[in-house]
Amino acid sequence: MKEEDFVTDSKLIADEFGKRHDSVIRTIESIIKKEKFYARECSLSQYKDTTGRKLKMYALTKKGRDRLYYRYQFGAYSPRLEKAFGEWLEKFFGEKLCVEKQRKVGKYRLDFFIPKFSLIIEYDEKEHEFKRESDIHRQKEINTLLKDSGISPMWIRVKEGMEIEGIREILHKLDHISKDSIMKFIN
Missing domain, CATH: 1.10.10 (Arc Repressor Mutant, subunit A)
Known part of the structure; x- marks a missing residue:
């Protein structure tokens, strides 16, 4: 520089x-x-x-x-946004899809994980704009760890302020990979 x-x-x-x-x-x-x-x-x-x-x-x-x-x-505000999004997921999907919060994978924690579909949902606060390269590196390491355990994960990144679009993307992804209509899994 x-x-x-x-x-x-x-x-x-x-x-x-x-x-x-x-x-x-x-x-x-x-x-x-x-x-x-x-x-x-x-x-x-x-x-x-x-x-x-x-x-x-x-x-x-x-x-x-x-x-x-x-x-x-x-910094102190971001975890509350992620928590609020997690509450949205719980209300929307209920317990039928078993959305896990903060699942530990190696040295990392996943924001949200739906084991039935091997779907990882990461909630990206605004500060993630500055973490793109480290997020990519983190995602590759997590993929490797999960694949070594026989899990082939799919990822959805939901940006702060785009929560509704994120829910739509989750529904679309789940409907695409589910043999049954996803609607039967939702409350």
Whole structure:
């Protein structure tokens, strides 16, 4: 990256969100650890504090900045959206389809899983816009783990704000793979 590609830094982000700078640094490093691709959006540098000590900070590209914005603005909000979508699934499908929540597969958790059809439903909050590459990598690893167990999964990704369309896509996919009409499985 060129210097002009960086639009802000971790100190400015800390000031903007009223957070401690060391906390912002930990957040950035946590994201880098989980999403290796995020490292391209950050550049480790230094600044001098008021006592003259050299401390680390990160310069961030627009994409890197936006990822932190979503983390700080919607981080606590996102799990509630996923939970609400899960409640929709329960009300719509009831217990007839046995929609499992947070099924563990290796080191991962699936948002929702319908075992009868080997269907994985992932609810993608807005922050997933910045996680595409890590989501693809995660999906490949989960597919491998499940296939080793004799399960050939199908995936549906439901984007935040597109819940109705997501339910339609789930119905269409289930109707397509079911020998019986899916309507007999729904309340």
